[in-house]
Amino acid sequence: MGQTFAEKVLGRHSGNRQVKPGDIVEITPQVALSHDNTAAIVGIFQQMGGKKVFNPQMHAIFLDHAAPAPTTKHAENHRIIRDFVHAQEIPHFFDVGRGICHQVLVEEGLALPGEIVLGSDSHTPHAGVMGAFGAGIGRSEMASIWAVGTLWLRVPESLKIIVTGKMPDWVTPKDLALKIIGDLGADGALYLSVEWHGNVIADMSLSERATLTNMAAEMGAKNSTIPPDEKTLAYLSGRARNDFEPVLPDPDAAYLQVLEIDAGSLEPMIACPHTVDNVKPLSEVAGTKVDQAFLGTCTNGRLEDLASAAEILRGRKLSPGTRMIVIPASSEILREALRKGYVEDFLNAGAIVESPGCGPCMGNHLGVPAPGEVTISTANRNFQGRMGTKESEIYLASPAVTAASAVAGKITHPNTLD
Amino acid sequence: MEIIRGRVWKYGDNVNTDVIFPGKYTYTISEPAEMPAHALEDLDPDFASGVKPGDIIVAGKNWGCGSSREQAVTCLKESGLGAIIAESFARIYYRNCLNAALPALICPKAVQAIQDGDQVEIDLDEGEIRTSDGTFTFNPLPEIVREIFDAGGLIAHTKKRLEGSQQ
Numbered sequence: 001m002g003q004t005f006a007e008k009v010l011g012r013h014s015g016n017r018q019v020k021p022g023d024i025v026e027i028t029p030q031v032a033l034s035h036d037n038t039a040a041i042v043g044i045f046q047q048m049g050g051k052k053v054f055n056p057q058m059h060a061i062f063l064d065h066a067a068p069a070p071t072t073k074h075a076e077n078h079r080i081i082r083d084f085v086h087a088q089e090i091p092h093f094f095d096v097g098r099g100i101c102h103q104v105l106v107e108e109g110l111a112l113p114g115e116i117v118l119g120s121d122s123h124t125p126h127a128g129v130m131g132a133f134g135a136g137i138g139r140s141e142m143a144s145i146w147a148v149g150t151l152w153l154r155v156p157e158s159l160k161i162i163v164t165g166k167m168p169d170w171v172t173p174k175d176l177a178l179k180i181i182g183d184l185g186a187d188g189a190l191y192l193s194v195e196w197h198g199n200v201i202a203d204m205s206l207s208e209r210a211t212l213t214n215m216a217a218e219m220g221a222k223n224s225t226i227p228p229d230e231k232t233l234a235y236l237s238g239r240a241r242n243d244f245e246p247v248l249p250d251p252d253a254a255y256l257q258v259l260e261i262d263a264g265s266l267e268p269m270i271a272c273p274h275t276v277d278n279v280k281p282l283s284e285v286a287g288t289k290v291d292q293a294f295l296g297t298c299t300n301g302r303l304e305d306l307a308s309a310a311e312i313l314r315g316r317k318l319s320p321g322t323r324m325i326v327i328p329a330s331s332e333i334l335r336e337a338l339r340k341g342y343v344e345d346f347l348n349a350g351a352i353v354e355s356p357g358c359g360p361c362m363g364n365h366l367g368v369p370a371p372g373e374v375t376i377s378t379a380n381r382n383f384q385g386r387m388g389t390k391e392s393e394i395y396l397a398s399p400a401v402t403a404a405s406a407v408a409g410k411i412t413h414p415n416t417l418d
Numbered sequence: 419m420e421i422i423r424g425r426v427w428k429y430g431d432n433v434n435t436d437v438i439f440p441g442k443y444t445y446t447i448s449e450p451a452e453m454p455a456h457a458l459e460d461l462d463p464d465f466a467s468g469v470k471p472g473d474i475i476v477a478g479k480n481w482g483c484g485s486s487r488e489q490a491v492t493c494l495k496e497s498g499l500g501a502i503i504a505e506s507f508a509r510i511y512y513r514n515c516l517n518a519a520l521p522a523l524i525c526p527k528a529v530q531a532i533q534d535g536d537q538v539e540i541d542l543d544e545g546e547i548r549t550s551d552g553t554f555t556f557n558p559l560p561e562i563v564r565e566i567f568d569a570g571g572l573i574a575h576t577k578k579r580l581e582g583s584q585q
C-alpha cells in the first residue's frame with residue numbers, strides 16, 4: 001500500500017525504513033530553527049554539559065519576537081544570542097530587522113522539499129509550504145538536538161484536505177483556514193500530519209499556501225504540507241541553499257480522515273475572542289467597533305497581503321477612532337512594498353509602518369492594546385492575553401477585511417465601503 | 419517509582435499556554451523558581467497560592483494548546499504538581515511534559531469521573547488512577563519516553579548521552 005507524506009519523509013530520514021503511524025523514529029533534522037528563545041536554549045544546552053553544537057550548518061537562528069529590543073532585558077537576551085552564534089560559528093543567523101523566522105527561512109532557501117525542519121516555535125509547520133516536514137518542539141528538545149543531533153518523533157496519522165472548485169471574490173486562504181478550524185475545532189487535527197490537495201491549492205501562489213500551512217498549527221497539527229510543484233521549484237531555483245529531493249505522498253496512501261471542501265461555498269470568516277476555533281461568518285460580526293487594526297505576522301504579512309490591504313486603503317483614510325499597524329513579515333517584503341508604493345498608501349491613509357518582525361502578535365511591543373480595546377488582526381491567535389492584556393479582545397481576519405475595518409472603524413466587508 | 423497523591427484542580431477544554439503561563443513573561447522571567455507565582459494566572463487566580471506538592475490537574479481536551487513555550491510546563495513542575503490527567507493534550511505540550519518528567523496521562527474516563535477538589539492517587543508503574551469512584555487504567559509510556567522519564571527528564575538524559583559519547 002502507498003504511503004502518506006509523513007510516513008515517506010520520516011522513513012527516508014530514519015535510514016530508509018518502512019514506517020507506519022505510531023512508530024517512534026530517531027531523526028536528525030536538516031534545519032533546527034530557534035528565535036529569541038535561543039538564549040534560554042543556550043542555558044539548557046550548558047546544563048546538559050554541551051560545549052560545541054552538533055553541526056553548526058544545521059541551525060537557523062532569528063531575532064524576531066521582540067526585535068528591535070523593546071527593553072534592556074530583551075536587549076540582554078539578544079546579546080547572549082549574538083555571542084553564542086559568534087562563538088559557535090553558526091552561519092545562518094538573521095539579526096533584528098530581517099524578519100519573522102518562518103518567512104525568512106523560506107526566503108533564505110533553507111526550507112526545502114523532502115527535508116525536516118524542527119523548530120522551537122509552534123508555527124514551524126509553516127515550512128510545509130515548500131514541501132518540507134516542519135514540526136514544533138520544546139526548548140529542551142532543541143537543546144538536546146544541539147547537543148547530540150537527534151530527537152525522537154512519533155510517525156503521525158494523516159489528514160488529507162482536498163479543496164476544489166473556485167474561491168468566490170473576497171474569500172482568501174485565511175478564510176478557508178478559519179472555516180476549517182471552526183469546523184474541526186482547535187484539536188481537530190491533533191497529532192496529525194495535514195496534507196493540502198486539490199485544484200484550489202494548486203492554483204494558489206506560494207504566499208497564499210503559506211497561510212494554510214501556518215494556520216494548521218491552530219487545529220493541533222504536528223506538521224502540514226503542500227506537495228511541491230513547478231511554482232515551488234521555480235521559487236527555489238537560485239535560492240535553495242542545498243540539494244534536495246522532493247517527497248510526494250502516494251495516491252493510494254491511507255489517511256485517518258479525508259476532508260473535501262467546495263471552495264465555492266466559502267465566505268469571509270472571522271475568529272472571535274478568545275479562541276481560534278470560535279469562527280463566525282463576517283456577516284454575523286460586522287459592525288463590531290475596533291480600536292486597532294494589525295496587518296502583519298507570519299500568517300499574513302507577505303507582499304500579497306500588503307497589496308490587498310493597500311488596494312483598499314488607497315485614496316481612503318482610517319476611521320478617526322482607529323489606529324492601524326502594518327508590519328511586513330520580512331525586509332525583502334518591506335523593500336518590495338516600498339518599491340510598489342504600498343508603504344506610501346499605508347502612510348497616506350494614516351497607518352503606522354514598522355520594521356519587520358513579530359511586532360505586537362504576542363504582546364511584546366510595537367502596538368499592544370489597552371484594557372478594554374478591540375483589535376482586528378491578520379495573525380493566527382486570539383487567545384485571552386495574547387497581545388499583552390487579558391482585558392482586550394482580538395478578532396482574526398483576512399488582510400482585506402482588516403484594512404476595510406480600519407477604514408470603517410468597525411468590522412466591515414470590503415465590498416461595503418463607499 | 420513512588421505513588422503520586424494529591425488534590426485535584428479541574429479545568430475544561432482547550433486551555434492554552436497563554437493562560438497557563440502568560441506570553442508577556444516569556445523573555446523576562448527565566449528563573450524556574452520564579453515561574454510558579456504566575457502559573458495559571460489568567461485562568462485560576464487561586465491556583466498559584468493554593469497548589470501543594472503532589473496535587474493533580476485534571477483537564478478536558480487539548481490541554482496546553484497554543485505556543486510551544488516550555489515555561490507552561492516548568493511553572494507547574496516547579497510548583498510541585500504531581501501529574502496532569504487530560505482527555506487529550508496538545509502535542510508540543512505533551513512532549514514538554516514528558517521531557518520534564520511531569521507525568522501527562524491521557525484518560526478520558528478518569529476525567530469524566532473526577533471532580534474538582536477530589537483526592538486522587540496515581541500509580542505510574544501499574545498504569546492506574548485510583549479515585550473514590552473507582553480505578554482507571556492508562557497506557558504505559560513508550561520505551562524511549564520511559565527511558566527519558568527514568569533519567570529524570572530530557573536534560574539529564576541528554577547529559578548522560580553526551581558524557582557517554584565523550585568517554
Ligand code: SF4
Nearest residue numbers: 100297298358361362
Ligand atoms: S508572528 Fe506571531 S505567530 Fe508568527 S512567529 Fe511571530 S509571534 Fe509567532
